[in-house]
Amino acid sequence: MTATIPVIDLAPALEGDREARLRVAREIDAACTKVGFFTIRGHGVPLAVIDRLREQASAFFNLPLDEKLRAQPDDASVPRGYRAIGFEALSYGNTIETPPDLKEYYHFGRPDWPDEPYYTSDQGQRFFVPNRWPERPEAFAEAAADYYRRVETLAEQLMALTALALGLDEDFFADKIDRHITAMRINFYPEQKEAPEPGQLRAGEHTDYGLLTILNGENKPGGLQVQIRDGEWIPVETAPDTFVVNIGDLLMRWTNDRWVSNVHRVVNPPASTASMSQRISIGFFHHPNYDALIESVAPPGEARYPPVLSGEYRDEKYRVTRN
Structure with missing residues (x-):
């Protein structure tokens, strides 16, 4: 029987008691052990917030190319702003050489942060970089910031459930x-x-780098596929009001491979629809504090990976995937 992506309702965990959270955590553990991907509903992020960012993004990406290029960063190494087709080949992060991915993207980070050395020091400024926004559409930045904050809260809630799923204190990941x-x-x-x-x-075959990716996609031709443990590629479908969540490399290392950071890709649409098929996906790539040491929670002597700093791991992955 062909595998499917589990669907998990978060509402009981977000609205209920500890026992309800434990029940949902067990569902997450089963999904992450078997597939590494799951779909969530009952997540608390208003559909209007999602729709607004999608509308703003669609308006931007359908502008003339020369106008979009004005939203590129002045320094190509800065992960902010617009990137045109040809900038990235995600498969390089998994040592697979392919032509550049057939996508454009807009990259941004936290809307703001405290005026403290952790954020403003030379090291901090490598990770806390001011966002760059286009002149049009005017509401793009505001819609993006609202979406970011809503999903940031969701990510915190998911990491608390992750801790429970792994048999850890609920606040294990908090600091x-x-x-x-x-x-x-x-x-x-x-x-x-x-x-x-x-x-x-x-988007070429790749794994994600951090803890959890929280993705809002579209069911259109040329979509997301995930490779499960037996090697089979299966499609990942989402409704407009759901998110797909997948495990990143750092969380896989933290769990000592109990959970899997699965390879996934975005395939091309069928030739018959390729000239008509636009698609937008919105990804929140949850990544720990840059100085967080990622160490396996396995018993001493059983760790499959050496400890690694969160920020250093991210920098290396960025380096090898950019053309």
Whole structure:
């Protein structure tokens, strides 16, 4: 039987007592052990917040290219602002060489942060970078900031459930994510008016780098697929009011491979619809504090990975995937 992505209702955990949270945590553990992906509903993020950002993003990405390019960062190494097709090949992060991904994207981070050395020091400024916004549409920045804050709260709630699922204190991750370096990205997959090069996808095979990715997508041709443990590729479907959650590399290392950071990709639409198929996905890539030490929770002597600092791991992954 073909595997499917589990659907988990968070409402009982967010609205109920500890026993309700434990029940949902067990569902999360089962999903992350078997698949590494799950869909959530009852998450508390208003549909209007999601729709507003989608509308603003669609308006931006359908502007003329020369106007979009004005929202690029002045320094190509700065992970903020607009990126055109050809900038990134995600498969390089998993040592697979392919042509550049067939996507554009807009990259941004936290809307604001305290005036404290952790954020403003030379090291802090590598991770806490002012966002860059386009002149049009005017409400883009406000919609993005609202969405970010709502999903940031959701991420905190999910990490508390993650701790319970792993048999840890509910607040185990709290002091490791309270100054997180999470980035968001709005991916735009434009119509394909020319045939892709051999091996070229909308997004090549890759794993995500951090703790959890919280994704809002669209059920349109040329969508997300995940490779499960037996090697089978299965489609990932989402409704407009749900999120797909997947495990990142750092959480897999933390769990000592109890949970899997699965390879996934975004495939091209069928040739018959490629010239008409736009698609937008919005990803919140939850990443721990840059100085958080990621150490396996396995018993002494059983760790499969050496300890690694959160910020250093992210920097290396960025380095190898950018053209």
